[in-house]
Amino acid sequence: MKGLKKKRRIQIILAAFLALAVSTGLVGYAMQDGINFFRSPSQVAEAPPPETETFRLGGLVEEGSLIRGQGEAVTFRVTDGGATIPVSFTGVLPDLFGENQGMIGTGKLVKGVFVAREILAKHDETYMPKEVMDALKEQGVYKDPNAGET
Template sequence: MAMTRKRRRIILIGIGAGFVLAASLLVGVGMRDSIVFFFSPSEIAERAPGPEQRVRVGGLVVEGSVSRQDDGSVAFTVTDGAMEQRIAFPGILPDLFREGQGIIAEGRLQSGGLFVAEEVLAKHDEKYMPKEIADTLKTEGHFKPEYGADAPQAAGEAAADADG
């Protein structure tokens, strides 16, 4: 029995849809491991991510909280004005890392509540602060004008300003 044009077209469309679905699944599975969510200390207290989930936590380094551990790591506390999060970092801190300044740490939250960072990023100048941290500080009444209220909060906003 010969295949009609209509039947052949339906089969080709089905095969094409199958390939698109398979490609979408492969991309989704591949991206799942590279997605890293941002949490403020308050959000970690509300809905703590599991120890298997890699996340970013950010805030201002609490004055007097930085301490060197016996194993060579550094421990410090960050705050968003409402809550604080203790962070341990086994590496070398960036040159711009200071108490009272904004940082973002990427790593995992351990079962005891300690955040173990694999990377620490310090803000690159006095006018930059991640939007999530600035919003939380404004909400809690701890935002100071020297944190950069007039400056673009992210690279996307800077690009939008340049286009505008």
């Protein structure tokens, strides 16, 4: 009788462990598309990701680089002061998107061009995504717009 109870307890523990492992694997698989790593243009230039990897690219839209093509097609360059990456996007840009403005795009690097499927822009005159600000600070390019205010 004791041997049967012990065997049954081990079976329940193994079944619970297996269920936990399967559920963890399913959650990880489901979140696979939602996990995008942020990279600055310098990081992309140093170690280009494979064309199959979706990631977020952030920096400043380089002045004079914004070209509007046919329909909703747009090309521009993103820089962090250390490197510049060409970007191609087809779609509606945010209203506040412009040259010398912070942006983050989600997409893939294809033959040296970041093909964005989504573009986010800053939402007011002082906001910049934390990742972009940190990358610009690392490059020594970022200047605090509130510096000197009291």
